[in-house]
Amino acid sequence: MKKIIFIFFYSLFFLSQLYAQSGLKSPIIKGLSFVAPPKPFETNPFIPVKNVNADWIAVIPYAFTRAGEPIVHYDHFNKNGKWWGEGRQGIEETIQQAQLHGLKIMLKPQVWCGRGWIGSLEFENKTDWEKWEKSYEDYILPFAELAEQKCIEILCIGTEIKQSAIHRPFFWNHLIHKIRSRYSGMITYAANWDEYNQIKFWSKLDYVGIDAYFPLSEKTTPEVLDLMNPLEQVLTGIEKFSKQHKKKILFTEYGYLSVDGCAGKTWELESNLSSLKYNPTAQANAIQTLLECCSKKDFWAGGFIWKWYPETHTMKRGLEKDHTPQGKLAEEVLKICYGKMR
Numbered sequence: 001m002k003k004i005i006f007i008f009f010y011s012l013f014f015l016s017q018l019y020a021q022s023g024l025k026s027p028i029i030k031g032l033s034f035v036a037p038p039k040p041f042e043t044n045p046f047i048p049v050k051n052v053n054a055d056w057i058a059v060i061p062y063a064f065t066r067a068g069e070p071i072v073h074y075d076h077f078n079k080n081g082k083w084w085g086e087g088r089q090g091i092e093e094t095i096q097q098a099q100l101h102g103l104k105i106m107l108k109p110q111v112w113c114g115r116g117w118i119g120s121l122e123f124e125n126k127t128d129w130e131k132w133e134k135s136y137e138d139y140i141l142p143f144a145e146l147a148e149q150k151c152i153e154i155l156c157i158g159t160e161i162k163q164s165a166i167h168r169p170f171f172w173n174h175l176i177h178k179i180r181s182r183y184s185g186m187i188t189y190a191a192n193w194d195e196y197n198q199i200k201f202w203s204k205l206d207y208v209g210i211d212a213y214f215p216l217s218e219k220t221t222p223e224v225l226d227l228m229n230p231l232e233q234v235l236t237g238i239e240k241f242s243k244q245h246k247k248k249i250l251f252t253e254y255g256y257l258s259v260d261g262c263a264g265k266t267w268e269l270e271s272n273l274s275s276l277k278y279n280p281t282a283q284a285n286a287i288q289t290l291l292e293c294c295s296k297k298d299f300w301a302g303g304f305i306w307k308w309y310p311e312t313h314t315m316k317r318g319l320e321k322d323h324t325p326q327g328k329l330a331e332e333v334l335k336i337c338y339g340k341m342r
Helices: 002-022 046-051 088-100 126-149 162-167 171-182 224-245 266-270 279-295 328-338
Strands: 029-034 056-057 061-065 104-107 109-115 154-159 186-192 206-211 248-254 300-308
Touching: 029 126, 046 088, 046 279, 056 088, 056 300, 088 104, 088 126, 104 126, 109 154, 126 154, 126 171, 154 171, 154 206, 154 248, 162 171, 162 186, 171 186, 186 248, 206 224, 224 279, 279 328
Parallel strands: 029 056, 029 300, 056 104, 061 109, 104 154, 154 186, 186 206, 206 248, 248 300
Antiparallel strands: none
């Protein structure tokens, strides 16, 4: 079995090299960030995924850390009754069912930080950093082994852990070495949009991963034409970075809230969501602009829209202003744009 898995991943690597050497453009990753459900699937969640022409999903088992506490909390055996979709059984079931539907997987273990952003996580001394890093390693490495067992195409080794990724690259280099010894697929790191050009370990990864929440416009409802020029300016910088590092750019996350001004500073809007006006047109225009512009760029590997709920009753859950395109104008835009991509 191990020999078969090795041959499978070697074939993927060999084909990717052929693409690179021949100058052909690899198929664009048309992905959805799949929200882990609290309970087992009641209906088939992958039919709507296929209906929007997506061919990848990101499976995201969340861990938790508290500001100032050097521990990453995650129970691989789900003894504490976490959401079904974030426990080992739910993760494996999600992966299996997605693969049966012909979908490819990015496994994206992600750490949530209570009362703050994981990118601001900081410790006053080296000892606490080392404790946290050991705890993080214990969280990530079993997923590297799972990714190998399940023939998962991409493993994302971290998401927006800004202070650590910038200031403690030796930890990440060491972690990447350990992951490579367990997993033979492609790996990336999901850098925040203002962090990616400060990361020093891209050479050891297969993609430059960016959570692409670049602020483009403060207008209430910017048109597609309003957004194209500022986005092209962003992409010009990304293209130079891609050429410099000889790596394709993967948008490990991209997306917009469905509210006024959603193409601006997302992180500020999220903290004031209840007072903002629902605006599905602004969301749809922003998504259309990003996908139409990026899909023309050879350096762009594709991306995973944030986010997609497996439940069919999304709009009844008070998520009208959320990032999800489901049940909104943006869903049809996503379907059309993904349908055009090759």
